[in-house]
Amino acid sequence: MKTYFESRFTINRDRNLCINCTSCTRQCTFGVHYYDEKGELKSRDENCVGCQRCVAYCPTGAITIKGNLPEAASNWTREVIRDITAQAENGAVILTGSGTDKPYPIYWDRFLLNASQVTNPSLDPLREPMELDTYLGKKPDRIELSPEGRLITKLAPQVKLKTPIIFSAMSFGAVSLPVQESLARAATQLGTLWNCGEGGLHPGLYQYHENTTVQVASGRFGVSPGYLKKAQVIEIKIGQGAKPGIGGHLPGEKVNAEIAATRMIPEGTDALSPAPHHDIYSIEDLAQLVSALKEATNYEKPISVKIAAVHNSAAIASGIARSGADIITIDGFRGGTGASPKTIRDNVGIPLEFALASVDGRLRQDGLRNKVSIVASGGIRGSADVAKAIALGADAVAIGTAALVALGCQLCQQCHTGRCPWGICTTDPALSRRIDPQKGASRLVNLINAWSIELKEMLGGMGINAVESLRGNRDELRGIELNEKELSILGIRMAGE
Amino acid sequence: MTEFKINASGLGYHSLNNLIKEYSARGPGNIKIENVFGQRYIGAGLESKVRIEISGTPGNDLGAFMSGPDITVYGNAQDGCGNTMDGGRIVIHGSAGDTVALAARGGQLFVRDGVGYRAGIHMKGDTTKSPALVIGGSAQDFLGEYLAGGVIVVLGLSHDGQRRHHGRFIGTGMHGGVIYISGGLEEHQIAGDAVASKAGEADLVTLEPLLTDFAGVFGYDKEELLSNHYLKLLPRYLRPYARLYAPGGHETAPDR
Numbered sequence: 121m122k123t124y125f126e127s128r129f130t131i132n133r134d135r136n137l138c139i140n141c142t143s144c145t146r147q148c149t150f151g152v153h154y155y156d157e158k159g160e161l162k163s164r165d166e167n168c169v170g171c172q173r174c175v176a177y178c179p180t181g182a183i184t185i186k187g188n189l190p191e192a193a194s195n196w197t198r199e200v201i202r203d204i205t206a207q208a209e210n211g212a213v214i215l216t217g218s219g220t221d222k223p224y225p226i227y228w229d230r231f232l233l234n235a236s237q238v239t240n241p242s243l244d245p246l247r248e249p250m251e252l253d254t255y256l257g258k259k260p261d262r263i264e265l266s267p268e269g270r271l272i273t274k275l276a277p278q279v280k281l282k283t284p285i286i287f288s289a290m291s292f293g294a295v296s297l298p299v300q301e302s303l304a305r306a307a308t309q310l311g312t313l314w315n316c317g318e319g320g321l322h323p324g325l326y327q328y329h330e331n332t333t334v335q336v337a338s339g340r341f342g343v344s345p346g347y348l349k350k351a352q353v354i355e356i357k358i359g360q361g362a363k364p365g366i367g368g369h370l371p372g373e374k375v376n377a378e379i380a381a382t383r384m385i386p387e388g389t390d391a392l393s394p395a396p397h398h399d400i401y402s403i404e405d406l407a408q409l410v411s412a413l414k415e416a417t418n419y420e421k422p423i424s425v426k427i428a429a430v431h432n433s434a435a436i437a438s439g440i441a442r443s444g445a446d447i448i449t450i451d452g453f454r455g456g457t458g459a460s461p462k463t464i465r466d467n468v469g470i471p472l473e474f475a476l477a478s479v480d481g482r483l484r485q486d487g488l489r490n491k492v493s494i495v496a497s498g499g500i501r502g503s504a505d506v507a508k509a510i511a512l513g514a515d516a517v518a519i520g521t522a523a524l525v526a527l528g529c530q531l532c533q534q535c536h537t538g539r540c541p542w543g544i545c546t547t548d549p550a551l552s553r554r555i556d557p558q559k560g561a562s563r564l565v566n567l568i569n570a571w572s573i574e575l576k577e578m579l580g581g582m583g584i585n586a587v588e589s590l591r592g593n594r595d596e597l598r599g600i601e602l603n604e605k606e607l608s609i610l611g612i613r614m615a616g617e
Numbered sequence: 618m619t620e621f622k623i624n625a626s627g628l629g630y631h632s633l634n635n636l637i638k639e640y641s642a643r644g645p646g647n648i649k650i651e652n653v654f655g656q657r658y659i660g661a662g663l664e665s666k667v668r669i670e671i672s673g674t675p676g677n678d679l680g681a682f683m684s685g686p687d688i689t690v691y692g693n694a695q696d697g698c699g700n701t702m703d704g705g706r707i708v709i710h711g712s713a714g715d716t717v718a719l720a721a722r723g724g725q726l727f728v729r730d731g732v733g734y735r736a737g738i739h740m741k742g743d744t745t746k747s748p749a750l751v752i753g754g755s756a757q758d759f760l761g762e763y764l765a766g767g768v769i770v771v772l773g774l775s776h777d778g779q780r781r782h783h784g785r786f787i788g789t790g791m792h793g794g795v796i797y798i799s800g801g802l803e804e805h806q807i808a809g810d811a812v813a814s815k816a817g818e819a820d821l822v823t824l825e826p827l828l829t830d831f832a833g834v835f836g837y838d839k840e841e842l843l844s845n846h847y848l849k850l851l852p853r854y855l856r857p858y859a860r861l862y863a864p865g866g867h868e869t870a871p872d873r
Contacts, residue, residue: 212863336701340720340739344703345662345684372856384722384743385765389793390856394763398738399678399697399716408657412681412700415634416662461862 129168129187133161137182144174144183203462216462217535217545219362219454219499219521226454227473227606228501231508232615234596236583243585245576251586252572254284254516256353257422258446259490276446277422279352281516282311283572284587285506287564288451288497288520289335289355289426291317293370293379293391294458294535295524296552297324299544302527302560304328309565315518318357318393319370320382326350333424336413338367339393341383348417353447355424356409358397361455361498364428364469368393368459374538374547403439410444422446422493429453429475429498430468434482441488449518450475452498456521458545459536472498473512477610480513480592489592503574512610513592526567527560618668619646626652630676634658641665641686653692660686666705677714680707684723696733699726702748708834712754721748721767725827729835730754730775735762740794742766751831755782761811761850764791768823772831772842773800787811788850792857796850797824807850810857816847 131152140161144153150167153174168185175183203214236242243250258276266272287303294317301324307314308331315333316325320342325332329350336343337357348354359365370379370391380387400406410423424447425440427433433450440448452472457465476496483489496509497518509517521529528542535545543554579587582596590596598615599607607614621640625633633656640648646667653659653673660669662682669688677696680688684703693711702721709726715733718726723746731754738759740748748767754775761769773782782802788811797816807813816824825843832839 206863210863213861215862338739340701340722340741343682343701343720344722345664345682348662348682369858369862371859371862380743384746385741386743386793388855389765390858392739392763392765392790392792392858394739398735398762399700399719408677408697411630412658412661412678412697415631415658416682418638459862 125166127165127168127187129170129185130165131163131168132184132186133163134182134184137180139180139182141179143177143179147173147177149173214462215459215536216465216533217457217459217537218529218531218533219456220466221531221533222466224454224471226499227471227602227610228505228508230599230601231473231512231597231610231612232600233504233507233511233578233582234598235581240583242583243580245573245580248580248585250576250579251588252283252575254281254587255279256281256424256447256493256495256515258492261490277420279313279422280311281313283568283575284510284514284516285568285571286313286333286495286516286518287315287523288455288518289315289317289333289357290520290524291319291335291370291458292322292382293317293319293374293547294545296540296543296546296555297322297378298552298555298557298560299524299527300325301557302555302564303523304332305557305561306564306568307331309561310568312568313352315355318368319379319391320384321347321350322378322382335426336409337393338395338397339391341385341391341393344384345416348413348421351417351421353422353424354413354417355426355447355449356397356400356406356413356445357426358400358406359426359428359430359451360457361428361451361453361469361472362457363460363464364430364453365395366461366464367395370459376547376549379547403443406440406445407443414444424449424495426451428455428468429470429472431470433470433475434478437479437492438482438486438488441483441486441492445492447493447495448479449495449497450479452476452496454499455497456524457535472496472509474609476509476512476514477594477612481611484592503571503578506571507575507578507590508597510587510590511593511596512612513594515591522567523564526563527555619643621646621648623648623650624652625650625654625656625673628656630656630658634661637663637669641667655695660688663705680705693730694728699724699750702726704746710835715757717752718748718750721750722746723748725830726750727831727834728752728754732756735759737761737764737767737769737796739763739765740767740769742794749827751827753831753835756784756787758785758787759789760784760787761791761794761796762786762789764788764796764852765793767794768827769794769796770824770827770831770847771796771798772845773798774837782806788852790857791850791852792855793852795823797847798850799845799847801846801848810853811850812853814849814851816849820847820849 152167255278257278264272303314318335318337333353334351335355372388372390425445426449429452453469493515496514540546543551597612649670655676657676660680664685666685671690679698681700687706689708694709694713696714699718702724704723706725709728712730713732717732717736720739734757736756737750751770789808828842
């Protein structure tokens, strides 16, 4: 009987490139490469261990090795090896772009939505009016009406969305100007919001101010009284799901003339956003910035506070609700980024699903839920995620990556290099031109319209005719593949219960 | 010029600011506010070019985000004075608290006496605007932290002529702008991100107009201020973190 060991690797040698330098025969310690009796260079594939030494030392790049080391089961994935090698070379922090690609559980996929059968009628959204209008802002504890039925209570500023889907903050610098213009145009056509992020607002986009959220982040880039006034919503950016607890560094090579003018900094300098706001070390300090912004804008605009989903999100959100803020944006750990240290992106923060459920629950428990609207973001992929997020407690969701995918993004995760071949995450004017704002806006409008129709279908199926009746309505959710603890934190029951 | 008077006694910050906004909407004027007692956000976001005179102690975030007014305080200011200020001027006849001129990108802030921690943190400027913070006394630690642009001058005038500064970590993370300190510093007070040298003739272009205004406002002798020896701190690197990051191992590292 013959014993057979399968070769794990196949050596390919490009004869056109090989110069018979004998390097491979000398580098291999397992006798893979050898000259046969006729003097011809051959290989014994069955001896190959995949160490890549011959590949690395082949001066002409003639050798390729096909086949993989067992990777999934291993602690030492090819990615880990690549990163260690790169860091040994340059001693630097490894940067990456977009959201984490690590196989953390996606809890949205463990929630199932309800539908009506027999006992209450489902509704046909194609025939019956379905309400997706959503108002972001602080709601009063009670309202007072005059004898004629007029509202006496003075309401806090509200922003009306025609659909509970807004665009996440993506700064000029992280994304190109045509991307921002696509978002701004789409938001205007859709009656929703786009968010200029922390890099200031380009004058070319002032015309979309009725649908613009502006950010005040720790770097305070581009913040002037005029900027604050060009907003429907002002968002204080505390954190971002892809990089909780750290600031941002837009490298000088991306700071061209237009970025510099928009951020109000010199061309070619690094734009550094410190990790904290140096005037916010406490909830009291946050309350101070909220009030300062309200005083500066005559209490006409809701103030949002964006935080990353972290371990104590519920307590933090309770503090934010008491700070006078009107909106809390919770960005889950799957949220995207133009650039983040990979180790932060992949290891810091918690899933949006848990943060959202615990924030909504805590605010209800504290009697504060009406004081703030909740916007959920970070990895929302489709209308089902939207419906589930709203049922879990969100007023609206924000999408970033999904919007970029609508513009062509294929998630190659090279956003931080600024060389996006699709013209999305780049400041290079030539690459930026690859996005046509008019066509981009039309694709975004299509996407949101499609999701809105689907959302109406799901609502109708549940026998609900207004999205606000789904908000925090966890009875419409059931879990699968969730343990008792997960169900209890999420505040939902198991399928079949 | 129209003159308005406000007695801030018993007024909350919101009511006080509403009066200021109402008066400043009437065109150029001089708004005198008496009995200010800790009201915050005075003049926040104001764009009108009005003069505001404050007697008493304004609260935190005086003149935050503002771009127009010329504010004079006869008393001390608290934290966050000139926070993210865009333009205009704030003159304090006294001292000020922490994070004075935080992230300011324009305008001038003159403090007669001392300031607290992290003064001038992350001030920034560009070709159109550049903020200036002039401190008559001295500053606590982390002066000019993250400084990205603009000018900070510390005169040390309240140090009995000795001009000794005790603040440490001066210029931590600075990557733009310039800090002038009269009377010198010990090596250990200067952060590694800053490089010290003696100010020379060329620096008068920056110092002279600022010190002329400062001397005029507080009644100092301009020539005397200009004749001081100034230590000049500039950022060691314009791009302090250029070497901090590497692209992922899946692509070629750029030349460094």
